[in-house]
Structure formats: C-alpha cells, structure tokens
Amino acid sequence: MTTPSDPQPTPAPVPAVPVTPQPQIIQGGMGVAISDWKLARAVSLQGQLGVVSGTGIDNLLVRRLQDGDPDTMRALAHFPDQARAQKIIADYFIEGGKPLEQPYKRVPLPTLTKQDPAWGLAIVGAFVEVWLAREGHDHPVGLNLLTKLQLHTMPAMYGAMLAGVDTVIMGAGIPREVPGALDAFSHGLPYTFRVDVKGDGPATAPLTLDPADYGFGGVALQRPKFYPIISSHVLAGVLTRKATGSIQGFVIEGPTAGGHNAPPRGQVTYDASGQPIYTERDVADLAEMRKIGLPFWLAGGSGSPEALQAALAEGAAGIQVGTLFAYCAESGMRDETKQRALAAVRDGQAEVFTDPLASPTGFPFKVVQLEGTLSEPELYAQRRRICDVGYLREFYWAGEGKTGLRCAAEPVEDYVRKGGTLEDTVGRKCLCNALLADAGYPQMQKWGDLEQPLITSGDDVVKLSHWKPGYTAADVIAYLRGEAAPQ
Numbered sequence: 018m019t020t021p022s023d024p025q026p027t028p029a030p031v032p033a034v035p036v037t038p039q040p041q042i043i044q045g046g047m048g049v050a051i052s053d054w055k056l057a058r059a060v061s062l063q064g065q066l067g068v069v070s071g072t073g074i075d076n077l078l079v080r081r082l083q084d085g086d087p088d089t090m091r092a093l094a095h096f097p098d099q100a101r102a103q104k105i106i107a108d109y110f111i112e113g114g115k116p117l118e119q120p121y122k123r124v125p126l127p128t129l130t131k132q133d134p135a136w137g138l139a140i141v142g143a144f145v146e147v148w149l150a151r152e153g154h155d156h157p158v159g160l161n162l163l164t165k166l167q168l169h170t171m172p173a174m175y176g177a178m179l180a181g182v183d184t185v186i187m188g189a190g191i192p193r194e195v196p197g198a199l200d201a202f203s204h205g206l207p208y209t210f211r212v213d214v215k216g217d218g219p220a221t222a223p224l225t226l227d228p229a230d231y232g233f234g235g236v237a238l239q240r241p242k243f244y245p246i247i248s249s250h251v252l253a254g255v256l257t258r259k260a261t262g263s264i265q266g267f268v269i270e271g272p273t274a275g276g277h278n279a280p281p282r283g284q285v286t287y288d289a290s291g292q293p294i295y296t297e298r299d300v301a302d303l304a305e306m307r308k309i310g311l312p313f314w315l316a317g318g319s320g321s322p323e324a325l326q327a328a329l330a331e332g333a334a335g336i337q338v339g340t341l342f343a344y345c346a347e348s349g350m351r352d353e354t355k356q357r358a359l360a361a362v363r364d365g366q367a368e369v370f371t372d373p374l375a376s377p378t379g380f381p382f383k384v385v386q387l388e389g390t391l392s393e394p395e396l397y398a399q400r401r402r403i404c405d406v407g408y409l410r411e412f413y414w415a416g417e418g419k420t421g422l423r424c425a426a427e428p429v430e431d432y433v434r435k436g437g438t439l440e441d442t443v444g445r446k447c448l449c450n451a452l453l454a455d456a457g458y459p460q461m462q463k464w465g466d467l468e469q470p471l472i473t474s475g476d477d478v479v480k481l482s483h484w485k486p487g488y489t490a491a492d493v494i495a496y497l498r499g500e501a502a503p504q
Contacts, residue, residue, distance in 0.1 A: 039334055041329075042336060043338070044068050045338060046071075048073055048452060051070065067150060068160065068184075072163055072169075072408065082111070083110070084458075095148055108122075147160065159186055184243070189277045193256060193259060194208075196243050202228060203237065209223045216436060247301070253301075268313070269301045271299075271300070275475035275478075277381070282299055314333060316338070338497065345493055346490075361388075367479060383475060385474050387472055403427070403450075426447045452473075455472055
C-alpha cells in the first residue's frame with residue numbers, strides 16, 4: 018500500500034483517451050442526483066453527452082437501497098467485486114423501502130486518516146450510476162464532480178472508471194491534479210492528492226487512493242477525457258501548462274449558470290440586493306481560447322438554439338446546458354418540487370438570487386427563491402444546524418500535527434470551537450441535506466424535522482414559462498438544435 022509520504026508511482030504510457038463523437042450539447046452535471054442516470058441516459062441516447070453527477074454518490078447509493086430501489090440492485094449485480102456489493106446490500110437494502118418517518122442510515126463521515134466505509138461506498142455508487150446510464154447502449158456518458166469536495170473526488174472518479182465513463186468534467190475550483198489521477202487509475206496505480214488545510218501548519222496534506230486497497234491493483238481501465246470547467250481563459254492556460262496530465266477540452270461557464278459560480282475577479286462589489294457584481298473581467302476571451310487549440314463548450318445562459326449557433330460561430334464545439342434539463346421529465350428532481358418551481362415560473366414569481374453566503378465553500382451559489390424551501394429566511398432560521406453528511410467540510414490543523422474537519426454551516430459553537438470565525442457562519446446553509454431533499458431523499462432528523470429543499474438553477478429558469486410540464490430531454494435537444502419550439 019502506498020503511504021502519503023511516498024512519491025507518485027510512474028505510470029506506463031497513458032492509454033489513448035476514448036475516441037467518441039464530439040457532442041454539440043453537453044447536459045450539465047447537477048447534484049445531488051438531479052442529473053441522475055435516467056437523465057444522462059436519455060441525453061446520451063439522443064447522441065449528445067449525458068452527464069451523471071458524482072456529488073453525494075455514497076449517500077445516494079445507500080438511500081436508494083433503503084428505499085428498496087430495484088434499479089440499484091440490478092446494477093449492483095454487475096459490480097466486479099460481488100463480495101463488496103453483497104455486503105452493502107446486507108447493510109442497507111430494505112425490501113419495499115423504509116417508512117418516511119424512519120431516518121436514513123447515515124454514511125460515516127470520512128477523515129484524512131480514515132476514509133472507509135465512505136470511499137468504498139462512493140466507488141460502488143459511482144459505478145452503479147454510470148453503469149445504469151450506459152445500460153443497453155454504447156453512447157458516451159460523462160461524470161461531473163466538484164473540485165472543492167477534495168475528500169470525495171478520487172473514489173467517485175475511480176468507481177465511474179470501473180463502469181467505463183467516457184468523460185470527467187469538474188468545476189468549483191482548480192482541478193490541476195485530476196488528469197494525473199486519471200492516468201494513474203487507468204493503470205490500477207495509486208495516486209496522491211494534495212488537499213488544502215487551513216490554520217497554523219502546511220497549506221496542504223497528502224491523501225492517497227490505491228486501487229489495490231479495493232481489490233483492483235494493476236487493473237487497466239479506459240482513461241476518460243477530462244474537461245475542466247473554467248470561467249477565464251487565463252485559468253485555461255494555467256491548466257494546459259501545469260496540470261499533472263493531459264486535458265482534452267474545456268467548459269467555459271459564465272456567472273449566469275446554476276449551482277456554484279466562480280467569484281468575480283478582483284475586488285468584489287455587490288448590488289443593492291447583495292449579489293456579487295460581475296464585469297467584463299469575468300468574461301473569457303474566446304480568441305485566446307481558440308489559440309489553446311482544444312475544444313471548448315460555452316455554459317451559462319446557453320440554453321437556446323441562438324446560443325448554440327453563436328457558440329459554434331465563435332469556434333466552440335458547442336454548449337453545456339443545465340437548467341432546461343433540470344426540469345425535464347427524466348431529471349432526478351423530486352416531482353412535487355419540480356412542479357412547484359415550474360408553476361412559479363409560469364406565474365412570473367420565480368427569481369434567482371446569486372447568494373454570496375449560502376455555500377460553505379465561500380463560492381457564490383445560485384438559489385431559486387421559492388416558497389417552502391430554505392430560500393425563505395424564516396424557514397432557514399427554523400432549521401436546526403447539523404453536519405451529518407459533510408461534503409463541504411474543510412480541513413484545518415487541530416494541533417500536534419493532526420487535522421480536523423469543519424463546516425461553516427454546522428452548529429455555530431462547533432465551528433468556532435474548531436477555530437472558525439463567527440462571521441463565517443452567517444447565512445451559511447447546509448447544501449448537503451438540502452440538495453438530497455431536492456432529489457427526493459430528505460433526512461428525517463432525530464428531533465422529528467424533515468430536511469427541506471433548496472433549489473439551484475441558472476438565470477435561464479425564467480425562460481421555462483413557455484415549456485409545458487412533462488417535456489422530455491429529447492424535447493430539449495430538439496429545441497436547442499433548432500428543430501422544434503419549446504414543448
């Protein structure tokens with residue numbers, strides 16, 4: 018087993034990345050489970066790139082099993098280590114599903130020194146998601162991950178590779194180390210990430226995933242394409258020069274996209290409502306992007322046939338679209354939440370607020386202002402703080418060379434006790450629990466409260482007023498290609 022202090026193994030020559038058709042349309046990755054396997058499969062079957070979200074994939078796996086999900090069970094029968102698969106089934110599967118009032122069994126939170134069982138569950142969960150998305154066809158399927166989730170990136174990536182994922186797409190940070198990890202994992206070799214650590218001590222600490230620890234040492238796998246999500250041509254240049262392995266393209270995302278946005282460059286200013294103000298400095302120079310010579314897709318406000326044609330005219334390979342797909346019939350958003358949001362859009366009541374505080378990451382986060390969700394200050398204030406899912410925790414030095422983990426959305430006294438500041442807790446929301454609730458997997462807390470949703474969408478959500486409920490992913494693609502009007 019490779020220890021954190023060991024140098025990176027030197028892989029054999031990297032196998033060629035998959036030669037697959039280059040899509041004009043990439044369906045954006047939306048977590049937790051909004052871009053689930055059903056949506057990704059529907060998009061891929063149309064000849065475009067369907068993308069599953071790898072965010073929260075360990076909890077998604079065990080919650081689906083506790084709901085008695087037959088699709089998950091079918092995919093588990095194909096996991097290459099059946100002893101591990103059967104152990105997970107024995108631990109979590111409930112025939113017919115658990116009662117709503119019964120809490121979901123939780124995944125133990127991983128740390129820098131103890132990653133399992135969370136990592137093992139994430140490997141299996143990502144395999145299941147990609148396997149289901151690819152079932153019955155040979156079209157490419159992609160995986161979306163968040164760079165900020167440093168503790169959770171490698172196992173989800175590796176599990177997706179076990180299932181033959183074609184492309185890995187990653188935003189919310191600078192994923193410089195990911196290409197090297199893809200190279201190593203394609204040969205069944207270990208890889209060590211450097212995770213950020215705050216406080217008095219080194220700025221980073223090592224974290225290693227070794228496929229041999231999960232029974233796959235030396236197993237050769239297809240090396241996926243890698244498309245980092247960027248907001249600036251400057252970052253594209255840096256990654257091209259300094260990433261640990263090869264990059265096959267870029268997704269250029271503007272600040273109107275849903276989910277996490279890159280902060281504005283330079284000194285941040287805010288409008289009257291408290292939203293960060295973006296300027297021309299935050300627009301990627303496409304002439305510079307063309308000079309790099311790699312394909313790129315434009316995202317954020319790109320959900321129209323006009324946007325696709327404009328992107329192609331600028332030399333882009335196409336567009337990445339999230340919001341239109343988020344509300345289609347195949348998306349993983351809970352149907353009741355989806356219909357309430359669409360009704361608000363049709364009534365002209367839906368607004369999107371770029372919240373500079375909501376995400377514990379410190380990145381701006383798009384929030385749909387919708388009654389009955391945590392976008393309502395009163396509902397947010399009533400929620401009891403808890404950090405029981407833990408994806409957005411950050412590492413800090415806890416003394417004596419040890420690291421701890423904290424989240425600005427956890428109980429305030431806990432965060433402050435761990436060296437965080439009171440100021441950093443203001444306005445922070447538990448996105449982990451809220452996004453699981455969006456997808457229909459809300460936790461029933463022990464004090465009797467059911468976790469409530471918090472919807473994120475791009476600014477384009479207002480355009481959905483012309484779309485009828487029940488439209489499909491195929492309808493979206495036909496519209497974007499200029500073949501049909503909104504359905």
